[in-house]
Amino acid sequence: MPGRGGDERTETQPSSRNKRAEIVAVATEYFGDNGYEDTKWADVAAAVGLGPTALYHYFESKQQCLFEILVEAVEDARAEFLRSGQGEFAAVFPAVVRRSFERSDREARRARVLVAEQGLVRHPRRAPREEDARLRAFALLKEYEAGWRDLLAAGMEEGAIPAVDPDLLSRAVIGTYNSVWRWYRPDGRLGLDEVADFFVPRLLALAGLPE
Amino acid sequence: MPGRGGDERTETQPSSRNKRAEIVAVATEYFGDNGYEDTKWADVAAAVGLGPTALYHYFESKQQCLFEILVEAVEDARAEFLRSGQGEFAAVFPAVVRRSFERSDREARRARVLVAEQGLVRHPRRAPREEDARLRAFALLKEYEAGWRDLLAAGMEEGAIPAVDPDLLSRAVIGTYNSVWRWYRPDGRLGLDEVADFFVPRLLALAGLPE
Numbered sequence: 240m241p242g243r244g245g246d247e248r249t250e251t252q253p254s255s256r257n258k259r260a261e262i263v264a265v266a267t268e269y270f271g272d273n274g275y276e277d278t279k280w281a282d283v284a285a286a287v288g289l290g291p292t293a294l295y296h297y298f299e300s301k302q303q304c305l306f307e308i309l310v311e312a313v314e315d316a317r318a319e320f321l322r323s324g325q326g327e328f329a330a331v332f333p334a335v336v337r338r339s340f341e342r343s344d345r346e347a348r349r350a351r352v353l354v355a356e357q358g359l360v361r362h363p364r365r366a367p368r369e370e371d372a373r374l375r376a377f378a379l380l381k382e383y384e385a386g387w388r389d390l391l392a393a394g395m396e397e398g399a400i401p402a403v404d405p406d407l408l409s410r411a412v413i414g415t416y417n418s419v420w421r422w423y424r425p426d427g428r429l430g431l432d433e434v435a436d437f438f439v440p441r442l443l444a445l446a447g448l449p450e
Numbered sequence: 451m452p453g454r455g456g457d458e459r460t461e462t463q464p465s466s467r468n469k470r471a472e473i474v475a476v477a478t479e480y481f482g483d484n485g486y487e488d489t490k491w492a493d494v495a496a497a498v499g500l501g502p503t504a505l506y507h508y509f510e511s512k513q514q515c516l517f518e519i520l521v522e523a524v525e526d527a528r529a530e531f532l533r534s535g536q537g538e539f540a541a542v543f544p545a546v547v548r549r550s551f552e553r554s555d556r557e558a559r560r561a562r563v564l565v566a567e568q569g570l571v572r573h574p575r576r577a578p579r580e581e582d583a584r585l586r587a588f589a590l591l592k593e594y595e596a597g598w599r600d601l602l603a604a605g606m607e608e609g610a611i612p613a614v615d616p617d618l619l620s621r622a623v624i625g626t627y628n629s630v631w632r633w634y635r636p637d638g639r640l641g642l643d644e645v646a647d648f649f650v651p652r653l654l655a656l657a658g659l660p661e
Contacts (some may be wrong), residue, residue, distance in 0.1 A: 274569055355569045358566045359487065362488045403648070404648065406640075410630075411626060411648070411649065413629070414628075417625075418621065419621075419625065434618070438618075438622065444655065444656075445652060445656070
């Protein structure tokens, strides 16, 4: 997706934004298909027709690019979460859960990369742009997890679901949800609707929402 | 844990086996604490007092060592699974699930590494010993997943749990279970008993076992 501005990124010219988006798309595909570690940054450069110096203008490194992918993925998830609006837990929570399975093939691949590589946000980097991207990804992930925890805690306060440790419950919900992206493939045997039909009611049950 | 023999590994002299075990223990600790990618193989060598040539005798590379750690972790899990014995699903499944949370601090750290890095088993390696270890880890992981799937399918056949897609159900159970190791720390706020008390009944409910 095109860059969202901010002086950290490129000048906001359409061709720069498009090029950045192209790099992100190719990197996401390669990281998803081959794994982040086995993807050669040089192959990404070649695929978008950029030499190392030109590529450096957009991303200092493969790792910075990964962190930026994570930032965008989590920003989108957060925005979707916030769009579910206010209201009773028993209405809001199922809507949020259902919506979290509405993913295009590209978004599913990006979710795969996020789930596979999110552990990398925990470890400080030396290179400044990498470290800046890592910190943003790390902070956003924490906010994302807190969002689920706060929603579940609100449900408990409402009496909509049994009161349990909200840390444990949010980890269980997020953990079960995230695990789907490790194996789900857009070209696989099961369509995402089928997967959602299976997981959504079970995630609601996990939270303790009566059927 | 000490090497289990087989010509792939070192001569079966106690000091070799102990050294190999020491390398595995240090590597597991570093991979768990710093992440596999950020761990320098040279630091592992230094910590066990071996130069690169001597270390190469045990492990061709950091990656081969990781795959061997995965092999041992999954072999232990499989052995534990098989020890749960035959019998009615309603007795066997809860026992297996409960036992899967009985982990020493070292085993918890190893599980963390397994869950964080298991994606790496999907991608072929060039170096022969690495590739051999990868294939073993990959095959064992497939067997491990099949074990859960077969157990759940047997439960469905018994009528002990509702019949659903056993692939989806085993993925849900394994995914929820595995997610614990991403965040659980032996020195964290929550003890493993507390974590088990939360997750075990929810895993049973996920499978559809009546309370």
